Amino acid sequence: MSDHPLSGTGVATGHPVHANLTAPGLVQHALVRGEGRLSADGAFMALTGQHTGRSVQDKFVVDDPEVTNEIWWGKINQKMAPEKFQGLSAKVRGWLGERPVLFTQDLYAGADPAHRIRVRLVTTNAWHALFARNMFIRPLRRDLPEFEPDFTILHAPEYEADPAVDGCRTGTCIALSFAQKTILIAGTSYAGEIKKSIFTVMNWLLPARGVLPMHCSANVGRHGDVALFFGLSGTGKTTLSSDPERALIGDDEHGWSDKGVFNFEGGCYAKVIKLSRDAEPQIWDASHRFGTVLENVVADERGNLDLDDNRFTENTRSCYPINYIPGLAPGGQAGLPKNVVMLTADAFGVLPPISKLTPAQAMYHFLSGYTARVAGTEKGLGKEPQATFSTCFGAPFLPRNPEVYGRMLEERIQRDGADCWLVNTGWTGGAYGVGKRMSIQHTRALLRAALDGSLAKVEFVQDPFFGLMIPKSVPGIPAEVLNPRESWADKAAYDRTAAELVARFEKNFETFAGAVSEDVKAAAIKAAA
Structure with a gap:
């Protein structure tokens, strides 16, 4: 547990905050809360609703004065005015603070200690916290009490932004402020947005360090x-x-x-549509284990997976800790x-x-x-x-x-x-x-x-x-x-x-x-x- 699970996030709440739960605890909460179900092998299965892939047209970068001359502006990095981001982030923080329960995860991005960043995720769903825990690098337990984030992800998948007020295109918005070191993800349950937002941050930070x-x-x-x-x-x-x-x-x-x-x-985030056990045995085995998160994968009533079924999307995904793959560097x-x-x-x-x-x-x-x-x-x-x-x-x-x-x-x-x-x-x-x-x-x-x-x-x-x-x-x-x-x-x-x-x-x-x-x-x- 972190001594201050919401420190550095700007979120205040009088409700329970579950900080740094391990996979069994997160799976238990996710099942009790009806966020998904287990496969026959124990993997957690979640559906992401209307968003089954990245919402590339709804990604924005805040036009902060200290970074504006270095950003590759255009269709990839759409501008959001700082005042719009301030308003939307305040609303998202307030909305998160009103939720009956929150989940946080403190994680690293970057295996090399010389170039890693500390990330704190605040989310409303246990399965999204499990996704992040699988996807990023987990600090040692002894390091968690003193953990303070370099970047914060405010993850509000059920919150709908207001395009007329918030400077975005639709109710879905992924907005990054490099100056405020904050990422907002609203209006989408697709977990890949969490992963790729941090990749974007690393793509920003590392070139200045010669990496x-x-x-x-x-x-x-x-x-x-x-x-x-x-x-x-x-x-x-x-x-x-x-x-x-x-x-x-x-x-x-x-x-x-x-x-x-x-x-x-x-961790790994493998596409598993038409996954072959013979051709890809390591990914197959990892996708049939407790602790893995399966996104938009089809299974029968008993939880037996049908990896050939694309009824939800072609972009079916399996997210598992990298140590599920044998023979790691x-x-x-x-x-x-x-x-x-x-x-x-x-x-x-x-x-x-x-x-x-x-x-x-x-x-x-x-x-x-x-x-x-x-x-x-x-x-x-x-x-x-x-x-x-x-x-x-x-x-x-x-x-x-x-x-x-x-x-x-x-x-x-x-x-x-x-x-x-x-x-x-x-x-x-x-x-x-x-x-x-x-x-x-x-x-x-x-x-x-x-x-x-x-x-x-x-x-x-x-x-x-x-x-x-x-x-x-x-x-x-x-x-x-x-x-x-x-x-x-x-x-x-x-x-x-x-x-x-x-x-x-x-x-x-x-x-x-x-x-x-x-x-x-x-x-x-x-x-x-």
């Missing part, structure tokens, strides 16, 4: 070789980093400092990266399953951030994937200009000598609806060959459309898989589709071409003359 914050998973081999996996939701970051032959550092958010890589989190930290992997789910089906990148190409693809957004990850998407470009593989979470992160990545790749790869986990043999999804077995085999150094020894050929270096042959992988054009029955259709994607890359490059080096400009994908 690159990254939307990536990371693992480490037996010989200390660290690999990073960049990619948006649905591209395979969590799946591919959970490799029994390598120790997991973390599945989603990391920092790259002068001494190595460290996880921001203490000690302390969520490891050395400097040896391999940097950029994952894309190519809905056009024209990119190769793996290709070697030069440092300039790596910078280009990092700033491009091409993938296909998978249905359900963001509110408003349809049932089919949509081709998109999300700079730095995480544009929705970047408070600073993307070039800040791009330059830092380029410097670290060159300084630390990391090898870079582009991996397509999307479609092959045709575009979405015609082709099929890449084999997870093939992807794992190619990645292991890249990470153990054997892939660098094979012969490479250059792809004529994208300028990528493709391995000519890899033991155990069919040649037509390695060269995407050969997997298409209609070669002319492949050529047309590849040319269409090249044009999209060219158009997107216009948004950042003026801020990159000549080497990166030369590495850009462009149509043949």
Whole structure:
């Protein structure tokens, strides 16, 4: 227990405050309060109502004078006037103080003590407190009495903001004030907003400390070789980093400092729609345990999970402590990266399953951030994937200009000598609806060959459309898989589709071409003359 569970939050209440309950206590409260039910294996199952993904259009950053010149303003970071934030935060604090019970959790973000922040969550729901407890790093019990937050999350999922008064778009509002070190989350029960708000904070703080914050998973081999996996939701970051032959550092958010890589989190937030026990046994096992939180997952009356059922959303999620995955890297930290992997789910089906990148190409693809957004990850998407470009593989979470992160990545790749790869986990043999999804077995085999150094020894050929270096042959992988054009029955259709994607890359490059080096400009994908 904290001696002052609401210290630093501005919330005052005469009602009970349950501070830093462990998983059994939180599950008990959640069940008694009717917040959800247990699966047959003991995982807590919650439904999030109308919001089953992030509400990206309802995210705001407060236009505080001390930070306004450094924020990347626009559709990603919409301005909220300081006085509007003051008014809304006062109302949210008052509303929280009137609730019959509150739950707080005191947690860390950042496994490296030199770069971590202290976070205090105040929420009305026990299951949201359990989510945060799973997701972030839990302090030692002896450290809790003196815990004082660096940032506070005021989580009011049942509170509806007033757009006419509060300076927001709808009754849902996620507002961050870097000056006041406060995050408001109102009008949405989707727990991912808690996680991503803190990622945004780390993306703000760390560059000023010379640390690159990254939307990536990371693992480490037996010989200390660290690999990073960049990619948006649905591209395979969590799946591919959970490799029994390598120790997991973390599945989603990391920092790259002068001494190595460290996880921001203490848990995993895995997408589990159509999760396969054979292909992803570690995530499967973790999702069938007490203490795990399952969001919008379907089960029968006895609690037996049906992970193929998407009746609530495609964006079904499992949130569990990272120690549910066997073979972890000690302390969520490891050395400097040896391999940097950029994952894309190519809905056009024209990119190769793996290709070697030069440092300039790596910078280009990092700033491009091409993938296909998978249905359900963001509110408003349809049932089919949509081709998109999300700079730095995480544009929705970047408070600073993307070039800040791009330059830092380029410097670290060159300084630390990391090898870079582009991996397509999307479609092959045709575009979405015609082709099929890449084999997870093939992807794992190619990645292991890249990470153990054997892939660098094979012969490479250059792809004529994208300028990528493709391995000519890899033991155990069919040649037509390695060269995407050969997997298409209609070669002319492949050529047309590849040319269409090249044009999209060219158009997107216009948004950042003026801020990159000549080497990166030369590495850009462009149509043949």
